[in-house]
Amino acid sequence: MKKETRETEEDRAKAALADEDPARATELMVSVVLRSGVLISAGVIVIGLILLVMRGASGMDGGIASALAFPHTFASVFSGVARLDPLAVISLGLMLIILTPVSRVAVSIVAFAMERDWRYVAITAVVLAVLIVSFALGKGGS
Amino acid sequence: MTHLLVQFLVILAVSVVAGVIGSLLGLGGGIIVIPALTLFLHVDFRIAAGASIVSIIATSSGSAATYVKDRLSNIRVGMFLEILTSIGAVCGAFLAGVVKGSALYVVFALVLLYSLYPMGKKIALELGWRLRPHGKDQAESLPPDPLAAKLGFSSTYYDPAAKREISYDLHHVPAGAGIMYFAGLASGLLGIGSGVFKVVALDTAMGMPMKASTATSNFMIGVTAAASAGIYFLRGDIDPLIAAPVALGVLAGSLVGTRLLARLAGASIRIIFFVVLAIIAIQMLLRGFNISL
Numbered sequence: 001m002k003k004e005t006r007e008t009e010e011d012r013a014k015a016a017l018a019d020e021d022p023a024r025a026t027e028l029m030v031s032v033v034l035r036s037g038v039l040i041s042a043g044v045i046v047i048g049l050i051l052l053v054m055r056g057a058s059g060m061d062g063g064i065a066s067a068l069a070f071p072h073t074f075a076s077v078f079s080g081v082a083r084l085d086p087l088a089v090i091s092l093g094l095m096l097i098i099l100t101p102v103s104r105v106a107v108s109i110v111a112f113a114m115e116r117d118w119r120y121v122a123i124t125a126v127v128l129a130v131l132i133v134s135f136a137l138g139k140g141g142s
Numbered sequence: 143m144t145h146l147l148v149q150f151l152v153i154l155a156v157s158v159v160a161g162v163i164g165s166l167l168g169l170g171g172g173i174i175v176i177p178a179l180t181l182f183l184h185v186d187f188r189i190a191a192g193a194s195i196v197s198i199i200a201t202s203s204g205s206a207a208t209y210v211k212d213r214l215s216n217i218r219v220g221m222f223l224e225i226l227t228s229i230g231a232v233c234g235a236f237l238a239g240v241v242k243g244s245a246l247y248v249v250f251a252l253v254l255l256y257s258l259y260p261m262g263k264k265i266a267l268e269l270g271w272r273l274r275p276h277g278k279d280q281a282e283s284l285p286p287d288p289l290a291a292k293l294g295f296s297s298t299y300y301d302p303a304a305k306r307e308i309s310y311d312l313h314h315v316p317a318g319a320g321i322m323y324f325a326g327l328a329s330g331l332l333g334i335g336s337g338v339f340k341v342v343a344l345d346t347a348m349g350m351p352m353k354a355s356t357a358t359s360n361f362m363i364g365v366t367a368a369a370s371a372g373i374y375f376l377r378g379d380i381d382p383l384i385a386a387p388v389a390l391g392v393l394a395g396s397l398v399g400t401r402l403l404a405r406l407a408g409a410s411i412r413i414i415f416f417v418v419l420a421i422i423a424i425q426m427l428l429r430g431f432n433i434s435l
Binding site: 026027028030031034035037038041042045046048049070072073087090091093094095097098099100101102104105108117119120123124126127130131133134135137 | 196199203206207210211218221222224225231235367371372373377378380381382383386389390393
């Protein structure tokens with residue numbers, strides 16, 4: 001009986017150690033960021049779809065292929081969301097999906113810093129910098 | 143309204159399939175989403191490509207959330223190689239206006255066709271076919287790459303299908319990194335194929351186990367796609383009524399795909415991947431020669 005308790009304690013200690021493994025903490029942080037990004041964006045998209053059904057998608061009998069003009073700039077998406085425009089709410093959800101991998105990279109920098117793995121802080125910072133440059137180029141290029 | 147609903151449900155169903163296959167094989171699902179949208183639903187190619195980018199990012203984030211937690215995705219390998227894929231993607235976007243599209247498809251198709259050979263050889267070995275009596279094809283016999291050791295690439299994961307822990311080292315890091323740059327270039331130039339090149343680099347060039355390769359590719363493709371997604375979004379190529387069912391369908395599919403990956407043997411996943419790789423290569427080759435089916 002006593003031996004059993006000691007063994008479970010030992011297991012618990014091992015488990016605690018595994019959780020305190022700094023590399024494990026980084027993995028869990030990255031996983032949480034990805035999962036929450038996905039859940040939040042899916043939730044926003046579903047809300048947009050519910051709004052669309054509630055408003056009655058009149059004038060869209062031609063089907064999706066001939067759909068209405070939709071917002072695709074930050075300003076028009078945000079002002080549309082304020083008016084609870086269904087298409088703007090869906091676009092916000094899609095924007096959040098696109099931003100999920102970017103936030104994953106940003107959070108990894110913090111996680112690697114907590115792990116004191118400076119080499120990977122530098123590597124991840126380079127990736128984030130390239131991503132930011134690509135966003136900036138895209139905005140100016142077209 | 144009914145017409146709209148039917149289209150919505152068709153796109154949703156197609157995207158579930160794309161999500162299952164994409165999360166299982168480390169691909170974005172664009173090979174399924176683009177033809178389905180353009181050929182069957184007559185969606186404009188530009189809008190289909192925008193939906194495909196959303197599909198890649200959703201597959202990646204949805205499946206990597208699980209793969210990273212299960213340590214199937216090697217985040218150090220992924221982060222390091224993302225430098226090459228993202229720089230490749232930016233270079234590709236720049237070159238896109240300069241280089242002729244059809245020639246590019248042929249070049250990338252040939253690279254994929256070429257990679258069928260080493261991958262096929264690996265499959266043959268796993269199936270127990272002896273190609274050479276004393277071949278030294280076992281990656282395990284190679285010493286780990288000094289660069290891989292320095293960057294902490296070795297990892298261990300639990301494989302529920304094999305019911306044991308699998309530990310691995312990586313080899314030929316410079317070759318793998320070169321293919322990764324190519325993967326980024328392909329996605330920047332053509333908007334497709336970045337996942338297949340990543341799996342080839344990890345599995346075939348660097349000797350990562352197949353499951354870890356597709357999981358790590360899934361972890362990476364979201365970042366490569368995000369690099370061009372901003373451009374697509376601001377250009378108005380991401381149509382909410384098309385991309386919404388794609389995103390939701392792919393996310394649902396990735397829940398199934400991640401479970402499937404855990405249960406299947408690595409060797410079976412490689413065989414499925416081999417077939418898909420051949421299809422993509424032929425698809426690209428035909429497009430390069432302007433033959434449409």
